Amino acid sequence: MLRHFPSVDIICVHHKRDYIIAAVTFFCVAFALINDADATLAEQKVLGSCAWVFLAIFLLGETKEIRVQVAIAVCFATLGEHFASPFMGGYTYRFHNVPAYVPPGHGMVYLTAVALARSGLFLKYARKITVLVVSVCGLWSLWGVSGLGQGDAVGMLLFCVFLIYLFKGKSPMVYLAAFFITTWLELIGTAVGTWQWAAIDPVLGWTQGNPPSGVAAWYCLVDAVAMGGSEPVMNALKDIKLWASVKIRKYAYQSGNDE
Template sequence: MLRHFPSSDIACVHKQRDYIIAAITFFCVAFALVNDADATLAEQKVLGGCAWIFLLCFLHGESKEIRVQVGIAICFATVGEHFASPFMGGYTYRFHNVPAYVPPGHGMVYLTAVALARSGLFLKYAREIATFVVVACGLWSLWGVSGLGQGDAVGAMLFCVFLIYLFKGKSPLVYLAAFFITTWLEIIGTAVGTWKWAAIDPVLGWTQGNPPSGVSAWYCWVDSVAMGGSAPVMQGLKNVRQWFKSVKIGKNAYQGASDD
């Protein structure tokens, strides 16, 4: 099952930038969520502005492809947030809104998953990390359906989806990294009351943990859309630039002919 993971003897380079991105994001997530627990709407907007600044600084040193992926992740995740929270009520933020820091936060979370996935640590210990994640998340899911808590059938289902991403998906290290950052933010966010998951999922009618044990599967979906959509988006942007260039050339040629 781990045959598509890098072997432990793979040559890897530890780039400081990757670890800095991850460390800052983990800290910023905790800082923002804890402070938002009793923040006003105005303070939420300030947190959102700070998140955009951090994200733009991170993107300054990234390739065009990664920037496009982050943009897609933000757009897709933000639409999903508005559908799943205010519209469907799968989980609810304190002000029944989508806080201003959430869109740039999704960008930072995605970039962190990418940075960790390409880091020397994850490349060298991919199989050990995968084993830890599967065991830890598996035990969490079993606890959720054991009857000891409020019940978490949705979490168990999402854990199965996460396993499919992990062992069949094209970017398993990104999904592994997503587990750590998303589990971190979900546990903190729900613990301090920044948001709360509905005890019964409004779509399936199943019990749901706060947060669901396999919640990282939702973020894996965002990651896969971002990675899969970057190529067509970049090609589309290239086509648009070429069209504008051809229009400009044609306009200049027409003006030159008119002057003659």
């Protein structure tokens, strides 16, 4: 099963940029969520503006493909946030809204998963990290359905989905890295009361933890959509650029003839 991941003898190159992106994002997530615990709507907007600035700076050093992936992740995740929270009530933010820092935050989270996935550290210890993640998340899910807590049947379901992403998905390293940053933000966000997951899932009617143990699966969905959608979007952009170029040349030619 671990053959899906890089072998231990792989040659790894450590790029400082990958670790800087991860470190800054982990810090910014904690800073934003802790401060938002008693922030006003105006202060949420300030946090959002700062998040956009950080994301823009990070993207300056990325390829066009990664930038497109981040844009897709932001759009898809933002739509998902509005559907799952204000509309469905699967979890609720303090002001029953989607805070201003959440859309750019999703971009930073996705980029962090990509940066960690390609980092020398993760590539070198991929199999050991996988065993650690599956063990921790598995035990967490078992505790959730053991009856010792409030109950977390949804968490166990999501854990199974997470395993499918991890061992059958096209980008297992990204999903593996996503577990760390998403677990970090979910534990902090729910602990300080920035948002709270519903005790009973509004769709399945099952018990749900705060947060669900397999919550990383939702973020893996965002990652999968971002990576899968980048090529079609880039091809569409190329077609639009080509069409525009042809139209401009045609217009220039006709204008020259009219003169």
